[in-house]
Amino acid sequence: MERVSIDEERCKSCGLCISICPVKILIISDRLNARGFRPAQCTDQDKCTSCGSCALICPDIAIELHREVKV
Amino acid sequence: MSDKVLMKGAEALAEGAIQAGCRYYFGYPITPQNETPEYMSRRLPEVGGRFVQAESEVASINMVYGAACAGVRVMTSSSSPGISLMQEGISYISGSNVPCVVMNAMRGGPGLGNIAPAQADYFQAVKGGGNGDYKRIVFAPSSIQEGVDLFVDAFELADKYRMVVMVIVDGLIGQMMEPVEFKTRIDVSTLKTPEWATVGRHGRDHANIITSLTLDAAGLEQWNLKLQAKYAQVELTESRIEEYQMDDADYAIIAYGTMARIAKTTIRIARAKGIKLGLLRPITVWPFPAKQIQTYVGKLKGTLTVELAYRQLFEDVQLALCGKIPLGWYGRGGGVVPGPQEILAAFEEQFGKGR
Amino acid sequence: MAEQMKVIYERPRSWANKVTHYCPGCTHGVAHRLVAELVDEMGLVDKTIGVWPVGCAVLGYDYFNFDSVEAAHGRAPAMATGIKVTNPDNFVFTYQGDGDLASIGMAEIVHAAARGWPITVIFINNGNYGMTGGQMAPTTLLGQKTTTSPLGRTPQANGFPIRVAEMLAQLDGPAYIARVSLDSPVNIRKAKSAMRKAFNAQVRGIGFSLVECLSTCPTNWKLTPVESMERVRKEVMPYFPLGEFKVVEGVL
Numbered sequence: 236m237e238r239v240s241i242d243e244e245r246c247k248s249c250g251l252c253i254s255i256c257p258v259k260i261l262i263i264s265d266r267l268n269a270r271g272f273r274p275a276q277c278t279d280q281d282k283c284t285s286c287g288s289c290a291l292i293c294p295d296i297a298i299e300l301h302r303e304v305k306v
Numbered sequence: 307m308s309d310k311v312l313m314k315g316a317e318a319l320a321e322g323a324i325q326a327g328c329r330y331y332f333g334y335p336i337t338p339q340n341e342t343p344e345y346m347s348r349r350l351p352e353v354g355g356r357f358v359q360a361e362s363e364v365a366s367i368n369m370v371y372g373a374a375c376a377g378v379r380v381m382t383s384s385s386s387p388g389i390s391l392m393q394e395g396i397s398y399i400s401g402s403n404v405p406c407v408v409m410n411a412m413r414g415g416p417g418l419g420n421i422a423p424a425q426a427d428y429f430q431a432v433k434g435g436g437n438g439d440y441k442r443i444v445f446a447p448s449s450i451q452e453g454v455d456l457f458v459d460a461f462e463l464a465d466k467y468r469m470v471v472m473v474i475v476d477g478l479i480g481q482m483m484e485p486v487e488f489k490t491r492i493d494v495s496t497l498k499t500p501e502w503a504t505v506g507r508h509g510r511d512h513a514n515i516i517t518s519l520t521l522d523a524a525g526l527e528q529w530n531l532k533l534q535a536k537y538a539q540v541e542l543t544e545s546r547i548e549e550y551q552m553d554d555a556d557y558a559i560i561a562y563g564t565m566a567r568i569a570k571t572t573i574r575i576a577r578a579k580g581i582k583l584g585l586l587r588p589i590t591v592w593p594f595p596a597k598q599i600q601t602y603v604g605k606l607k608g609t610l611t612v613e614l615a616y617r618q619l620f621e622d623v624q625l626a627l628c629g630k631i632p633l634g635w636y637g638r639g640g641g642v643v644p645g646p647q648e649i650l651a652a653f654e655e656q657f658g659k660g661r
Numbered sequence: 662m663a664e665q666m667k668v669i670y671e672r673p674r675s676w677a678n679k680v681t682h683y684c685p686g687c688t689h690g691v692a693h694r695l696v697a698e699l700v701d702e703m704g705l706v707d708k709t710i711g712v713w714p715v716g717c718a719v720l721g722y723d724y725f726n727f728d729s730v731e732a733a734h735g736r737a738p739a740m741a742t743g744i745k746v747t748n749p750d751n752f753v754f755t756y757q758g759d760g761d762l763a764s765i766g767m768a769e770i771v772h773a774a775a776r777g778w779p780i781t782v783i784f785i786n787n788g789n790y791g792m793t794g795g796q797m798a799p800t801t802l803l804g805q806k807t808t809t810s811p812l813g814r815t816p817q818a819n820g821f822p823i824r825v826a827e828m829l830a831q832l833d834g835p836a837y838i839a840r841v842s843l844d845s846p847v848n849i850r851k852a853k854s855a856m857r858k859a860f861n862a863q864v865r866g867i868g869f870s871l872v873e874c875l876s877t878c879p880t881n882w883k884l885t886p887v888e889s890m891e892r893v894r895k896e897v898m899p900y901f902p903l904g905e906f907k908v909v910e911g912v913l
């Protein structure tokens with residue numbers, strides 16, 4: 236499972252997550268979703284710090300975040 | 307309470323509503339019906355209900371709307387200017403298919419008018435008032451006892467059809483004292499919360515949503531057709547009329563509420579003079595008892611519609627009879643109430659000596 | 662040692678899993694999400710009734726898994742009062758825009774606050790009438806251009822903006838009144854904790870609560886979502902300061 240999962244069909248390409256990601260790993264992709272938006276995409280899962288900011292600001296609940304833990 | 311008690315109209319009607327299961331009342335003061343909210347504020351807490359004095363009639367009707375969404379028996383009352391402010395809410399309540407009862411103690415208008423008895427809100431009550439294609443059942447009692455009895459039917463029919471039921475009276479009925487008997491007492495613990503009510507899911511497998519909004523035209527048309535089917539059913543089964551001294555009548559007065567009460571005296575005087583006059587008294591003004599009135603086509607030489615308004619009830623009589631019986635009309639406005647002799651004089655002026 | 666994925670953030674369960682009709686970047690969505698998260702976290706889904714406004718959030722009821730009603734324009738506090746009175750144990754909130762709450766519905770909100778009965782209000786201040794195309798609202802800033810103040814709002818022509826949170830905090834009825842902003846992750850965190858207090862004020866039966874949320878309307882502001890967030894910080898916050906304006910004892 237990815238650290239940053241973006242539900243492309245929910246994304247409206249608003250760019251808010253991209254503007255606040257502290258490690259700048261989010262970009263707008265060049266695909267179109269069914270509603271005609273270019274969804275956000277994570278370029279480097281490993282760099283995600285799991286700060287939670289992108290999920291906090293996303294108005295469309297498109298982002299879910301996970302992190303691997305040792306058990 | 308099976309014995310008769312002497313009560314003021316506005317209070318008796320309030321008690322009638324409580325006996326009919328009403329436990330929630332929201333309202334704003336206006337004469338001539340202040341005794342109704344005042345009585346409710348004393349009585350409802352005694353029976354486990356709630357009285358709320360709202361900040362306006364706009365707020366009252368929207369509080370009613372909220373309580374109606376919870377599936378309880380709820381009402382408000384007001385008088386003409388206040389009922390005007392409620393039209394938005396009545397339209398929303400009708401558009402959302404939820405039940406409530408609204409009483410209007412009609413007073414002289416337009417505008418602030420006065421506080422004297424009138425029937426000039428007839429069109430507003432039976433034809434519309436708010437926006438959109440909707441109907442209310444409108445009861446027009448002509449005595450306190452009848453009003454008390456009709457409140458039971460008002461709440462039952464509101465629940466049955468999920469619609470607004472109005473009870474229209476006037477200050478005369480509200481202010482007079484009459485002995486009344488409370489024949490029916492609804493045990494509210496037997497009333498079930500309807501499955502559509504927004505009372506929290508509490509385990510229900512879906513969320514209930516109550517709205518009057520349907521964005522797509524085809525969907526809203528379907529919704530309207532459902533409402534229309536319901537109204538057609540109500541028209542078919544719920545219209546009521548009192549036929550008074552009609553068996554041998556040559557002529558009929560058509561009047562409702564206070565006006566019908568006075569017309570009964572006119573009929574007594576007329577009959578003493580040999581005029582065979584009867585009374586057709588709509589008890590529901592919507593649905594209008596057109597079918598019942600139409601049965602007199604070919605039997606009557608004329609009808610005189612009498613109202614405390616200018617040709618409002620008369621329009622429904624015209625629609626019902628389409629000129630098949632000669633139609634007379636007499637009315638006073640502004641809160642002036644004609645006496646029995648005045649009505650008889652109007653009758654004789656329009657129909658001669660009634661032969 | 663095995664590895665497992667721990668949840669940092671997942672969609673709330675009381676969210677009905679639909680894509681909203683809101684414009685891209687509109688903070689209505691953020692406010693909605695916070696409501697859903699709190700309903701989940703506080704275990705309220707079975708006893709919540711949402712009262713939705715006339716405004717862009719008119720279809721709000723479609724997006725949650727709890728009971729909802731749709732009020733007439735501005736009348737949500739009255740409707741919520743009727744709902745709460747019939748079932749005092751339920752959790753009843755209204756969600757209202759600034760035209761809805763501070764213009765056509767000003768009487769209803771003031772009296773609901775003055776009664777102080779425990780209902781909760783989520784108030785979206787986006788400085789205009791979003792749904793009808795960006796007309797002037799009671800919260801439109803002086804100088805701000807809207808479709809009905811094309812040269813910018815002036816006190817002479819249009820009067821002054823209304824600070825709802827401060828105004829209602831003058832009343833004795835409310836238990837909790839705050840203004841928050843949805844412009845950044847840190848402020849959204851603070852917004853959520855204010856909303857939690859507001860929800861708690863009702864759940865604990867303390868009284869009326871309202872959280873005013875500084876929001877954006879990128880479409881009618883004619884700014885990008887990111888620029889809209891900047892505008893909130895630079896232009897809106899100086900006039901509408903953030904903070905708690907009323908916190909009675911017991912609200913936490």
Ligand SMILES: Cc1ncc(C[n+]2csc(CCOP(=O)(O)OP(=O)(O)O)c2C)c(N)n1
Pocket residue numbers: 715716717718734757758759760761762785787789790791792793798
């Ligand atoms: C009685 C009435 N008047 C006017 C309208 C038209 N109307 C719909 S939404 C709206 C304004 C909504 O603005 P706001 O409350 O600020 O919500 P927003 O869309 O900005 O979230 C108006 C005036 C209406 N639906 N009903």
Ligand code: SF4
Pocket residue numbers: 239255256257258259260261277282283284285286287288289290300
């Ligand atoms: S959780 Fe933080 S670091 Fe990871 S993608 Fe989101 S904003 Fe960037």
Ligand code: SF4
Pocket residue numbers: 241245246247248249250251252253274275292293294295296297298686
């Ligand atoms: S904030 Fe959400 S909707 Fe906006 S671009 Fe990022 S994922 Fe897409």
Ligand code: SF4
Pocket residue numbers: 682683684687688689717787791792877878879880881
């Ligand atoms: S018009 Fe404005 S408030 Fe309405 S959804 Fe679009 S951005 Fe949001």
Ligand SMILES: [Mg+2]
Pocket residue numbers: 758759760785786787788789790791798
């Ligand atoms: Mg707005």
